[in-house]
Amino acid sequence: MAGITNLQTDLLRTFVSVVELGGHSKAGAMLGRSQPAISLQLGRLEELVGAPLLIKKGRAIQPTADGEVLLAYAREMVRINDEAMSYFRRRVMTGVLRIGLPSDYAVAFLQNALTDFTRIHPEVNLEVHCDLSREILRQLSADELDIIVAMMPAPRMPYLSRSWVEHPIWVAADSFVIDPDRPIPLVAHPEGCDYRARMIQSLEAAGRRWRFVYTGPGISGLQNAVLNGLGVSALTRPTLLKGMRVLDQSDGMVPLEPLRVGLFYKHPRQTEAGIKLISELVANLDSINARTQPAAAG
Known part of the structure; x- marks a missing residue:
């Protein structure tokens, strides 16, 4: 259709990697590209959307307000791309996934999804850690966990994929x-x-x-x-x-x-098994929110 601009997945993947890994060099090492190539890709993405996406604060690189908006879309688009490619590769999924959950969610919300995933993918070993949200968030940041659900102390947070409102x-x-x-x-x-x-x-x-x-x-x-x-x-x-x-x-x-709750993960570090589990958790959470609080889903 005329007038539609396509956002290339490789540009979005680079953008997500720079934000989540904390810089051009780390993103380049993960993606197998030079630092100048990473900068060129980010420049191309900014041209496509017509807005600056990153800002440097001291040594840290952070998304701008427009970058935060694009980041939410980019994570989802890259995840769906990787999920689709995983389906067509049809490889046996293996490895270990470390999941962090508040105990309420481990029991009532995600237990069935995790059990079903283990049954369908027996070669993937799940390690579920239950703790307070602040500790789970710290462990994700320190790469001690791969995928987490946690209460959100702020409306915008690193590694956020999906959020919703909970009414205790x-x-x-x-x-x-x-x-x-x-x-x-x-x-x-x-x-x-x-x-x-x-x-x-x-x-x-x-x-x-x-x-x-x-x-x-x-x-x-x-x-x-x-x-x-x-x-x-x-x-x-x-x-x-x-x-x-x-x-x-x-x-x-x-x-x-009310409380705001989020699903968090670092996309650049996810395996095929991780992407598959994240997709199933997203579907599970959407189903729960549709049944219990349709107006509050994030």
Whole structure:
């Protein structure tokens, strides 16, 4: 069709590599190109889009505002390209993929996707690490993990592929009754958990007293503590179990502030197995968001 400009995949791959690897030299070493060739490709890409894409701050190279917008498209376009080529190569996928997840997502959101991937690709070994989002993000940055899901402390972050809004809910056992004359007993993950911070923020804004009665890193422990009537907690709807009820303003509970969650990975370091798993996680997340919160998908 006349007037349509095509963005070449090799130019987009170079752009993503420079941003995610932190410079022209590292990107050139990864892609097998000289530093001048990398600069020429970036210049060509800037000509095509009609905007500067990178800015140097000290020794660091960062995307401009336009570069941030293109980066989101570029990651997706390069991923789809690599997924398509992987299909037509039809090679057996092998290797190890290190996945980082908050425990809520490991149990309720991505467990089926990871299990299905392992069943279909038995030669790929998955290593799943559950931790607080801030630690998972640090491990990805340090190349200790390959693909992660994590809560986002800022709207724009390195290595982000897909983001969506999560609405935590107050929950308690069906038989649990809040005593208005006593501090609200809280069940939570350790300090540093975003849901824990949201609970404290909500209660203090409402002038409610509170105390922690259970703290543990695993989602199963939190669920059992709630079901056993120890206290109330903040969970996602997919982690709500039979025997729990949602608390709202009729129970004297102020709604919790939403959270933004992201899927992150460094594309230049991904294997064919990694690209395939990322595509399946994206499809899984889109399906979940369509069922639970269609208006909030990022």
